[in-house]
Amino acid sequence: MLMHQGMGLEAYNALPLRRAVHAVFECCCCVTLATDLAKGRPYPDHASLFAKADELLFSLGEASMDTILQAYPCVGSRPHSEKSRGEQCAVWDADATVMAQLDEAARRYCERFGFGFVMYVGDSCARDVLAAMDLRLHNDHETERKVVRNELSRINRARLERMLGPEGGYDNWCPD
Numbered sequence: 001m002l003m004h005q006g007m008g009l010e011a012y013n014a015l016p017l018r019r020a021v022h023a024v025f026e027c028c029c030c031v032t033l034a035t036d037l038a039k040g041r042p043y044p045d046h047a048s049l050f051a052k053a054d055e056l057l058f059s060l061g062e063a064s065m066d067t068i069l070q071a072y073p074c075v076g077s078r079p080h081s082e083k084s085r086g087e088q089c090a091v092w093d094a095d096a097t098v099m100a101q102l103d104e105a106a107r108r109y110c111e112r113f114g115f116g117f118v119m120y121v122g123d124s125c126a127r128d129v130l131a132a133m134d135l136r137l138h139n140d141h142e143t144e145r146k147v148v149r150n151e152l153s154r155i156n157r158a159r160l161e162r163m164l165g166p167e168g169g170y171d172n173w174c175p176d
Contacts, residue, residue, distance in 0.1 A: 004023040004026060004163050006162075006163075007163065007165065008164060008165055008166075008167075009043060009045065009049065009167070012043075012163070013041045013043060017039070021035050023163055024037050024038055024163075027156055027160050027162075028156045028159070030057075033053070033057060037049070037052055046164060050157055053160060057149060062145070065145070065152075069116065069118065072116055098130065102126060105117075105133045105134060108137060109133055109137055113144055117133055118148050119151050122158075
């Protein structure tokens with residue numbers, strides 16, 4: 001769960017640098033990306049901030065990507081999705097058989113690629129995640145690293161959207 005939810009772009013643009021970095025770090029798990037995104041303020045609109053976040057993510061080196069990947073939980077170990085209201089995610093409501101299949105596929109994935117499986121879950125169910133994992137196990141290492149960056153971009157965007165909230169933020173958000 002993010003500490004900085006629904007602050008609005010105007011409030012984010014007005015934060016001191018250190019607090020802006022902290023707010024974005026919660027979303028992307030990368031100090032470099034968070035710092036560079038915060039230093040790029042002010043952003044005129046959400047789309048500009050999202051575009052800059054993607055640009056920064058896709059410019060990171062592989063060592064930075066490895067550091068980011070270490071911050072993500074193993075498939076099946078996280079009880080909630082990326083949804084803003086914290087509803088229970090359908091992925092983790094799966095029966096024991098599907099969860100065992102996810103665990104086995106996650107083990108094979110980690111053995112093959114050397115890092116844990118990352119996927120923007122959204123409204124996906126456990127079987128969707130399992131199917132995606134099975135498909136991605138056929139990728140070569142370079143292709144999978146590109147897919148992972150795209151998935152991280154989707155995750156970052158969902159988290160940044162939750163951090164900012166609607167255009168203008170919520171009336172009750174207070175930066176203190």
